[in-house]
Amino acid sequence: MDGLVGVVVAPDNGELSALSSGAKPMVSLLGKPLLRHYMDGLRAIGASRFIVASNVSISLSDAEVIDYGGDYWATLVKVSEIVPRGSTVVASSMDIYVPKEAYETLMNVHLSMGHDVTVLVAAVEDTSGGFRVNTSSDGKVLSLVRGGGPGYLHLGLTAIEQDALVKLAGGAELGSLRVGVAHWGGWFTRVNTPWSLLEIVRNTLANLTSSSISTRARISPRASMEGPVIIDDDAVLDHNCTIRGPVYVGKGVYVGTGALIRNHAAIEEGAIIGANAEVTESLIEPRVTIGRGAFIGASLIGHGVVVEPGVVT
Structure with missing residues (x-):
């Protein structure tokens, strides 16, 4: 897809760095750094430019590396300053891992519904440790708040049009934009402990159908x-x-x-x-x-x- 910018928010913020000779984004998983799996998901939906936001030194030949903004949404504000006019940004957080099919689900909903912003969500019993997405009866996103209790968990994957990103960076409220949700019913993993890598390996290899x-x-x-x-x-x-x-x-x-x-x-x-x-x-x-x-x-x-x-x- 022309004009699609893939962003990976990749802080070194957990226990995983102890497993590697480098930081969390560079932990080896199925033959490549963990970061590369997120980039592959973005590449699968047509991303032609990549931006990686991190608080550790990362050298990549095929991506622009910028400083991590402190959290997911603050980082997107920084991204708004450098993406081209008229582009679509898809941002993925390394706090949660989803398979490539989830990226496709997000983009299909975003393009078919004509949203300014589309967030990928899953219905869970406990949204603690993430963002809970509050919606209206017709599926419009009303707010994103710190998680707690049952509800829709934001899976760290967002599609947003460049002009909407600039508006949010300028202080606009979500309610002033066309913000919708894409529902994901497949597997996902919160990447916050070493054991989460075992879950990713198990689920990924379980879908292997040929040698x-x-x-x-x-x-x-x-x-x-x-x-x-x-x-x-x-x-x-x-x-x-x-x-x-x-x-x-x-x-x-x-x-x-x-x-x-x-x-x-x-x-x-x-x-x-x-x-x-x-x-x-x-x-x-x-x-x-x-x-x-x-x-x-x-x-x-x-x-x-x-x-x-x-x-x-």
Whole structure:
């Protein structure tokens, strides 16, 4: 879509940075930094320009990086000063993760209804920790307030026309604009603890329907692969190991003799899985070493950690 500007509000504001050699936006997830998944969602709906707002140093060749404004809406005010006249802005907050289909839902409603502003919402039992969207009986947004109690939770995804963004930056009230909601009934994850990454991995891999195996991977003829799997460049699967999908095996990963990787596990770049080790329902961050015979279940192992042989988690 011509004139669509994608904005990712990407502060380093949680526990996730402890898992990485960098900040929260750069935590590795399914072969790429977490930030890139948000950019991919925006790219899927036609974004041709990207702006990333963060409070940490991030270097990107395909996006303009600006200072984080203190919160989501303050950041959008800053964005209003730099986006071209006549453009549409779609802003995504890294506080909540939604799949690409949610971005498409937002844009379909925004374009078909002709709103100035459209916010993506989900009906939840507890809106605490986010913004609750109050609506009229005909679906018009009346206000966005700090969450609490049941209601519509803003999923951190907003489509807004440039002229409406300028009006809001100038102090206009939401009620003076055509503001509507797009309802999302699929999965989403609040990205506020390390365990939220396991939820993203599980839901993403659960929707994997076919395998993708790099021609640069080195796979023993005695290795076994079952179900949908992703095997990335330069991965090595040694004799008699088993990869039972849905599973992601990242770039340069080594899976030792007799090891078993199964059930929504993601092994990130350069990790080593020792002989006869087993990994299930877990996220193994880059450069991790899992010792011989260890069992890693429903766990998240941070960047560069060494798990000794025989350990059970």
